[in-house]
Amino acid sequence: MSLAIEAAFQNKCYKKETLEKLRIKNSVLQNLLRTENELKIIEDKTYLRIAEQIMEISKMNNGWINYLTQKEP
Numbered sequence: 001m002s003l004a005i006e007a008a009f010q011n012k013c014y015k016k017e018t019l020e021k022l023r024i025k026n027s028v029l030q031n032l033l034r035t036e037n038e039l040k041i042i043e044d045k046t047y048l049r050i051a052e053q054i055m056e057i058s059k060m061n062n063g064w065i066n067y068l069t070q071k072e073p
Contacts, residue, residue, distance in 0.1 A: 004061070012068070019065050026058050 003022040
């Protein structure tokens with residue numbers, strides 16, 4: 001979350017780099033969550049709720065990256 005806030009206040013030329021870092025951290029988080037579920041560390045209901053939120057963050061981040069890429073000359 002801190003990377004999203006950081007990107008919001010950065011100059012345009014640095015935003016994409018920060019958002020790419022956020023994309024990687026989000027993917028790591030998704031994999032950790034999936035592993036926790038497979039090892040039965042967390043319940044299925046909790047897994048589904050958190051996975052949905054992580055997926056929404058991923059969609060917003062990818063949309064922001066696409067927006068910045070389209071605006072480049």
